[in-house]
Amino acid sequence: MKKSFALALTGILLAVGATMALADGQAFTRSADDPELEWGPCPEFLPDDCRIAVLQGDPAAHNADIFFRLQPGTKAAHHWHTSAERMVLVSGEMEVDYDGQDPVVLTPGTYAYGPARLPHTASCRAGGDPCVLFIAFEEPVDAVPTEDHDH
Numbered sequence: 001m002k003k004s005f006a007l008a009l010t011g012i013l014l015a016v017g018a019t020m021a022l023a024d025g026q027a028f029t030r031s032a033d034d035p036e037l038e039w040g041p042c043p044e045f046l047p048d049d050c051r052i053a054v055l056q057g058d059p060a061a062h063n064a065d066i067f068f069r070l071q072p073g074t075k076a077a078h079h080w081h082t083s084a085e086r087m088v089l090v091s092g093e094m095e096v097d098y099d100g101q102d103p104v105v106l107t108p109g110t111y112a113y114g115p116a117r118l119p120h121t122a123s124c125r126a127g128g129d130p131c132v133l134f135i136a137f138e139e140p141v142d143a144v145p146t147e148d149h150d151h
Contacts (some may be wrong), residue, residue: 028054032067032090032132039069045145047074055134059141066141068133071093073126078146080121083139085114092131095123106133119146 030037042050049071057064070076072092086102089106095113098120105125106112114120116139124131 003026019074028056030067032042032069039067042068042076043143043145045077045079046143047071047076049074050076052112059137059142062137063138064141065134065136068135070122070124070131070133071099072124072128072130075123076121079143080117080119080146081114081137081139081144082142083137084116086136086138087112087114088134090134092129093125094131094133095125097121097123 037053037055039051039053041048042052047070051069052068053067055065055067059066067090070092087106089108089110089112091108095103096104096106096114098114098118104112122131122133
């Protein structure tokens, strides 16, 4: 069952990222409000209004970059990733809670590192802007729910 969520996410991201592919060797920039970004749905265990946009790379391969968006007052269920994550919050305020560590609040411009396979949750604080998180994945992009969806 866990593998099916990861495969579903990869399929979603491949479809969303298809139009973002550029010729090799081309420099480019993207902002979270870029009208050319194509936002696709997150895996079904995440909130319905959660969205992902592929910025560069093939999400089924190594070294893809994405934007991950949560609306204020929503929470990403307890999950983990095969890859380490290198992240920078672009907008909103996001609380990230990795198992065995104190929760932290990310504000715009905050860098965070998440080790591979370390379960966590993320919540976009209510009353503010949507949370947009830039994430660089080293391994193929996935999100695997834990048995404890409400952690």
